[in-house]
Amino acid sequence: MELAVEARSLVKVYDGRIKALDGVDLKVEMGKVFALLGPNGAGKTTLMRILTTQLKPTSGEAFVFNFDVVHHGSEIRRIVSYIPQEMSVWTDISGYENLLIYAKIYGIDSGSREKAIEEVLRSMDMEGVKDNLVRTYSGGMVRRLEIACALLAKPKILFLDEPTIGLDPSARKAVWEKLTSFKKDFEATVFFNTHYMDEADLYSDEIAIINKGKLVKLGSSEELKHSVGGEVIVFGINGNDVGEDVLEAVRSSSLVKDVIFHNSELSVVVENAEIALPSIIDILKGKGVPAKKISMTKPTLDDVFLKYAGTRLDTIGRISEVTQVRRMIRRG
Amino acid sequence: MLVMIELELRRLKHDRTEIYSRAIQPILWIVVYGPIMGGVKAIPTGDIPYTDFITPGVLIQSTTFVSIFYGLTIVWERESGILKKLLVTPASRYATVIGRSMASGVRAIFQALIIVPVALLIGVKFVLNPLYFVSSLFIIFLASGGFAAISIFVASFMKTRERFMGIGQAIIMPLFFASNALYPVKIMPPLLQEFALVNPMSYVVDAVRSLMITGDLSNLPLDLVAIAIFDLVMFVIASISFRKIIE
Known part of the structure; x- marks a missing residue:
């Protein structure tokens, strides 16, 4: 089985003192949905930013489809799509225009551009609102537009940083339905960060629990729960x-x-x-x-988390904080 | 690179209030300050009227404002996730920086296109040569890229909007007053004269003034070389500092 992601004793230290990653070893097989589950500050975002070539690791190695993240960044950027936690579309232009700009950034040639945009709009159910300004979209719609933008590139692997943070339950469900169907259509690998246990439980093939910069347990949801007792x-x-x-x-x-x-x-x-x-x-x-x-x-994943990380996932403060950030961003 | 310019045009299409509100200040300079100071006849501007003399200067000051505050967009995009996402696309980082800087030139040109008609209305005599006019817009476009690159550089260590607003003002006003925008360099104190010599705004104003008002192109090659060097240096600095913005 080809590996989509591999990390070997990955360490990231910020400013010489904050240790965000403390020796992470990780393997993700191609075609899997992989969830990185952990509380605020566990190192999830840092790991994802290293894998998507935004940050360089302090030590250790990481590979995406066998490309080294340090030396072959440009090859990796051609086969991945990434959706950051905050928001990655321009709010003062329409949804369609966002897709058009990203299509050009991804270098989709003018002949197939219209068709590609139409396709992703249809698969995300956004044809009706494509000409509205993104400013007027709901949180769930913004996320779907971001997924649409990411899909334009037809990635081999999709990285999602907290894809449903701050969304209401029905919007979360809609986002996941879209992601699941995308995965089926393209046979792509999906790598996502989350602190929602139910999400990791329901939608992932494999879960890694991360706490304080270390992977503490790896396995399918069933395996993890059985391991508790x-x-x-x-x-x-x-x-x-x-x-x-x-x-x-x-x-x-x-x-x-x-x-x-x-x-x-x-x-x-x-x-x-x-x-x-x-x-x-x-x-x-x-x-x-x-x-x-x-x-x-x-046993729930919370029990699993309790056993291996020694603490319960504390989410409340985190969500309201991010919701605030998103609201602020939408206001512009 | 071009796609960033297209992005800017599309944003302008949806919302132009910023362009209009930023035009108010330069228009005041031309309509109020120019005629009053011109009436005093205190500043030797040769045989051209004072208001005509300062029109290019005020124009450049306002387009520079637009470019310097372009860094705000970068700060905003850093706060949202757009910059992170752009970094994970196949587009090169340098193309992103230069493209974004150049995109501010688009805004600057629109700004100029609002101010020029007002100047015409109050009787400023432009050189009536469309080629000269288009060339001066092109120079504004090029220079804006350089000033926007300054602002990207500033944005790399001023990571919040509030701080950026303050520093933006602090950059533009000295550039403006220590340039030939409002008065000829030779009536300045010696120290300021030397500063004006390395002030990129002086060269931009001189180039645009010769194309729009005087029609005397003898200094133009020097101005163009100065602007080109300025752009190049700033693009390199901005591209290097861009890394810092994202971390």
Whole structure:
């Protein structure tokens, strides 16, 4: 499998003292959707800016499609598209004009330019508003226009820095629908930074958790969650009496890792709750213990994050800050 | 490079208020200050009327304003993500810098095209030769590129808009008063005369004055060489400092 991105002991130090990246090793396979998940200040943006040739690493190496980011920047810039966190379109001209300017910057020749613009406008559902000034667009529309601009270049890999920050849930969903369909159509690799766990969970093939400049864990969402420990099934039982023999019976099942009875609740720790549930219900029925209600809790990425980074993702302050920046920018 | 100029034209198409409001100050110079000072006859301007003498100077001052404040656009684009995104396109960084500088020339020419008719209305006598007029616009365009490059250089260490506004004023006014825009260099104190000698604005004003008003082109080659050197030096400095803007 060809690698889209590779980093080897990457270090970036700002001004000789702020260590933004502290030895990052990373491999992203071609065609994957890769999420870099971490809190504010973890080094996500720095890593992305090094991979997109905007910054030089202090030490270590990084490659994008086998091109070295330090020595072959111009080759890399020809095959990547990048959407910064803030905003990358001009607000005092129309959406169509933005696309036209970017098409020319990307060097799309005049014969195919119109067609390319039409295509991306259609795929982003923006034909109706293409002649309006970007100033009048909503946050979600601006993002879609930025994606449209990025797609003009038909990139092999798309870098997105916090693609949905400050957007409302429906706009976030719309942006992701577009990104998913883009990925399918072009078989491109998508590399995105986020601090939204649900986004990393839902839309990525692989997740790297980054904290304080270090990658602390790498894997698919499922793998990460499993690594935290098992899932828990909780049975609400009528009355307070469950005999030791019942606990023994449940414990003897090969699917069960542990059983605890406490406060009329029987908690069963299993590898996979969906698979284990039917057989445990059978055991309880056989012992004449009816369950009044059943709930299952699965570990979330937040639990994963807690385990490996030692802290919960704290997002609130960050979002309002960026929303403010975007609002200020839109005002001009 | 050309695409940056196209971008500027498209922005102007949507919003021209800045051009109009910036035209007010130079028009005051020509309509109020010129005739009053001309009436005093205190400044030796040869056989051309004082208002005619200062028209090119005021014109250049206002187009320089436009170019110097062009750095504000760069500061804004740095605050938004546009600069970052431009850096990740196949376009070369130098083309981006020079293209953006030249794009300010487009604004400057539009500025000139508003002021010239006003000057005509109050009776300033221009050399009636379309070739001369177009050449002077071309010189304004070239010089604006250099001044905009100064502003990109300034923007590389003045990273907020407020600071930039202040420093912009502080650059333009000395250039303006220590040039031949309002009075001939030879009536200045010796120290200022020397400054005027290395002041790029003097050469630009001289070139435009000879093409628009006096029709005496004897100094033009020297002026053009000075402007070319100025542009070249500033483009190099701006391109180097551009790296600093993004980090």
